[in-house]
Amino acid sequence: MTPENAPENAHDPAHDDAHESRWSDLERPPLSGTVLRRALLQPGGLWTSLEIVPETGSTNSDLAARAAELEDGAVLVAEEQTAGRGRLDRTWTSPPRSGLFFSVLLKPGAGVPVERWGWLPLLTGVAAATGLSRAAGVDMSLKWPNDLLVKVDGEERKTGGILAERAGDDAVVIGIGINVTLRADELPVPAAGSLALANAVSTDRDPLLRAVLRSLEQWYGEWRKAGGDPAASGVQAAYTAGCATLGRTVRAELPGDRSVTGEAVALDGDGRLVLATGNGTREAVSAGDIVHLRPAD
Template identity: 40%
Template sequence: MEVVDRTGSTNADLVARCSDRDCVGAVLIAEEQVDGRGRQGRRWESVPGTHLAMSMVVDAHGAAAAGALGWIPLLTGVAVVSAITEVTGVSSRVKWPNDVLVGGLKVSGILAELAHGLQDSGVGRSVVVGVGVNTGLAADALPVPTATSLNLVTGTSVDRSRLAGAILASMARELSRWPHDLGALAEDYRAVCGTLGTRVRVDLPQSQVLVGTATDVDETGRIVVIPESGGAAIAINAGDVTHLRPLA
């Protein structure tokens, strides 16, 4: 594990590091991250001392053949939920695919990226997984109204070192069943997924929009939605989900 005072992006640093060497198991934590990235290119900025900004390298050799690469960010969400409960006692839920919410507000985001250098060289295949957790942001410093931080939820400061250790331990437990037992991973994910049973809007590629009720997450990690407009359930592997209020 390496801790640095400041960097652009812990994910970008590890992706670059993995381009010419095997760095499976490497963990990088930054006190300040000035160019962090989330899903769909969203920025993730961290104020020193108020976030956990951490990336790790996962050995994904053989996972592509099993169709299991897409499970890495999902199982990371499960690990973050478990770690938050262990360290703070707070209950959190995953919004598909991998945002972690407390009381419906986002407290953590996850980004997984393939380290292409190893893939191209034939040495193996690695995935860099980045986790950002709002741990100490004040209410007036939150980036958006739909965000929160663990200190606001708990009313006390959170030990970021302990939280990082808990996330890594939870990741190890989830990865011990991946990619060979996707059924068990799916069960774990369903148990903490707050999207299931919820009315949702899914913004799909090519500007398509689906509104319906999320009913399941299948063993490939796809969210299954029954459209309000009628018709058969649709399994979605990529999209931006918004939780909606139930119809009156």
């Protein structure tokens, strides 16, 4: 919902549940805005508004365009994204209601130095993996810097991605896309996966979204309380524990046709991936510099 077409698509809370019959697709019913708002918008809590639209280009773009008028903790969910974006403007598309496609607006405030905001996408990865592991009953892992992985037939597959973008001087918009009920014949690429293909015990998107947002509220609260310190808040240790990239030999492809190959051995205090190279040196690469991160072979 861009500013240009906002009046035409203006939000009607009843529209969340009534834009089509909830039982028109038994496998992929629409989300219930009423139920989600009742569960998540609590006095004193992080989440201040939750809007669901049937379709939009990109929830990140929409939320960023309205960042100045919205409070910290605004949530925008789309049943379908037609121009979803990943890092470096890579596309992310899925069938309607087959996943969770949403963005959150966060305004960390003066208590968190801007140089620590780079931890927000990593923190979101920890929160999403934690929430989904509990609610869907699947083992989740993280591929640095922004992918959520599940195992499908013993093979690691990407089932989700995270994109963080600045919105003005005081805000960050974080977009999250998670494949929930995507079937094998609907996968955009062979390396993709979904919670359903990973044999999730539940693919009901309402409780899955609640679980992710509650987990994000908890982790974000701890991080802010610690002034954005990744160690004191536990974010750095949690990401390290769940990161499938660490311990593997990878090739980091960087701008200008440069690459670095080495064993991923740690995350430093700035969230950069530290590679131990073959010549005995260590080099830290940042998420903003990575074009691709691949297995060395």
